[in-house]
Amino acid sequence: MSDLEEEYELAYFEDNGFHRLECSECGARFWTRDETRDTCGEPPCDTYGFIDDPGFAEEYTLAEMREAYLSFFEEHGHTRIDPYPVAANRWRDDVLLTQASIYDFQPLVTSGETPPPANPLTISQPCIRMQDIDNVGKTGRHTMAFEMMAHHAFNAREDVEGEYAYEGEVYWKDQTVEYCDTLLEELGADLDEVTYIEDPWVGGGNAGPAIEVIYKGLELATLVFMSMERDDDGEYLLKDGNRYSKMDTYVVDTGYGLERWTWMSQGTPTVYEAIYPEMIDFLRGNAGIEYTDEEERIVQDAARLSGNLDIDDVDDVEAARGDIADELGVDVDRLRELVEPLEQIYAIADHCRTLAYMLGDGIVPSNVGTGYLVRMVLRRTKRLVDTVGVDAPLDELVDMQADRLGYENRDTIRDVVRTEVEKYRETLDRGTRRVEQLAEEYAREGEPIPTEELIELYDSHGIQPDTVEEIASEHEADVDVPDDFYSLVAERHGQEDDEEADDGEFDPADFTDLPATERLYYEDQNRMEFEAVVLDVFEREDGYDIVLDQTMFYPEGGGQPADHGTLSADDVTADVSDVQRVGDVIVHRADADPGKGEFVRGQVDSRRRRQHMRHHTATHLVGHAARQILGDHIRQAGAQKSTDSARIDLKHYESVTREQVKEIERLANEFVMENVPVEQEWIDRNEAEAEYGFDIYQGGIPEGEQIRLIHAESDTQACGGTHVSRTGDVGSIKILGTERIQDGVIRFTYAAGDAAVEATQQTEDALLDAAEILDVTPQDVPETAERFFREWKERGKRIDELKEELASARAGGSGGGEEVDLDGTTAVVQRLDADMDELRATANALVEDGNVAVVGSAADGAQFVVAVPDGVAVDAGDVVGELASRVGGGGGGPPDFAQGGGPNGEDLEAALDDAPEILKQVLNA
């Protein structure tokens, strides 16, 4: 493997008396001032050296350390940037959560397409790493939520000019290491104890040399020099087995763990006690965890010892527990008893912080995406709280963290948590009942609850296997949870084929040589006519693809359908049925060829387009109104406009009421009546983000350095669609309905302009029609409908009663029926020509009188009911089977009451004539 050895030979190391050494334990190469050093400094090669012996001159709280860091870099020429949301999917669609500060600048800034908001910059970015969820609380140093402090510099090679959004070199490796070293020195660290380990970094298609900064056994920072990209012909072969080559841009990507720096300054047994001491005190007090001095000492010693071990996940913790107990001279069970409640409390504090970040940034619990992640965390936290015996509502615990983090939407956060806890409680209730039932069933049979049931309970009903165990044990049922339970669940899901059918409609290769089409529809959104030159025409199976130098036709995008219309040359008029954007080229699909090089006059179908414009502006207004009525967390999950209606999918944590819908409709129409201008603005994206935040990306993330903003009322969104000039041009907005398309997402369907009038008229027509049928005024329809429904039910019951009466009257009168003697029992064979209910009632009545009943009807095909009183050896099913076969059908049922029939009603009489014979045969059988 070609290493990046020479990459680490920094002048800074040279000038400051560093030595490059090799760790005697793990073989890692590292740089240090201490020539006599033997090991790299990182556990397990070394142990923590700062517990009870802080590594910095002073103690810092989390906030103090953050401020110290940011102001240090500010003083050294960096611009301080506000943190981004933890919901990274709000500005990029390849990840769900922000996991590192560099996520804020990927992919557009790191690739050089967009300039960074400042260069160089410093930031403290909240991050969430779900993959650490199992470690939290147990390892003493893992947290799911953390802040990554960082300074970034974006460089471009000197020999490339103008190709990238930033130019030249700001600084690179030497300066980066120097900053780190200086910061440590300023905080009073003993620089002789600091090691810089060479550890090349690879990730996400990029790579570069990197340095881990270790001090007193703790990894405080990673300095990454992102400078390479995947390239099968590249000169560097890196640790992931792939080849890489140098890029034109190179980026300083550092990561300083705020929590770890704070911990280092305090020297507490675990990181958790350093970063949220108040919350931990509160939780301990509330859960009533009080230890004697001796117990407290055991816990602290255990924490120190586990920190010294190479613990990177929970499995290691359990394995290490025994060793730690041995070393402390206590029983392993006693140790677990003492430590576990604390581990759970640490986890609760961390999870609450995670929830505060996620909910504070407007993530709404749901069964998809980030919403699902927040739901998982919340449920896990709730379980922990219950297990450890914390007696405080979860929303209050989350609020403690939200308060500390300075969120302003704390009421909404609490509301969401309460709603979600309630949902979880319902799920648990449902699950508990289900498990109880299963447990009783299997306990009765003396069998354990099978794994298949456990998987079903978890996968379809959300019940954890340990919950099942708990409930089952109360009902004396056994449960055997296999070790590989979760992989069994995964197996059940199999491979999901997310093969996206790409519409091979347009081949981008055809258009790459053509110049960008000038987009006239942005210049004047109200003009529908234009002139243009045909640059090229491609013949297709079902028409022609026409490329012009400029166009007024809006290509499908942002949920707005393509314009229709015509392109006319001197002797040809082509109907345009579709318009698409391929890169910067706009392609018109038409039914005729106006001829390459020709002048054409374009005419957009203005009625269609105007409806799209109205619906597009209406979409912004409905979203804006919904945000005001339902809360600031409301975000768009998707939208689609068409000619006669439009819809917007909004993220919301509970279902909307009819009242809320009315309020939204009223407010949206108020915006329309205000008749304020709808303005478009082209603006630098960083500027837009700084001014309006990431909420402008409701409809997706646009490309490019310049983005287009649409201002409507007090709403601002990045949007590429066409809009009316004033809100009044929308005409009116009629919300047609709402539906929950998935958990946490509500779809609003509405109509604007002409379509609103039409939709209202249709609803009105339906009501008027109903009123006419009922022969009442529209106002009386609900009441009348209710009365009719009630009367209809009453009559149904009355009919049933009458049928019964009729049946017993018939049976009693024994008219019409032919009586046959069957060894002392009388059988009555009767034809009724009535429906099945009546046949059954009659047969029942005959049986009451001690008769065997054979009743038939030719009312609808041929039907039979045969009923037999107790103690008579005739199988009704056999009789019906035989009778039914004679009318071309079948039948059956229990021995005392059977029914059947067939399509041939004309054969009924003959079949009934044979009935006595059949009865006798069956009796003798």
Add this chain to the structure above:
RNA sequence: GGGCCCAUAGCUCAGCGGCAGAGCGCCGCCUUUGCAAGGCGGAGGCCCUGGGUUCAAAUCCCAGUGGGUCCA
């Protein structure tokens, strides 16, 4: 985005091709000084909607609607 599960009395559910059921709740009567409770009787169902299969569908199939849940 995908998978799986569920929908029957006011509530919780059973029934899984052949007469619509249980427990709790509700109403009436009885027992009791009263309460807790017990006994007897009763009311209460578009078996989610729409198609299909079948002599026959709550039950099987398809589609839809509503809810739940797991995974990316």
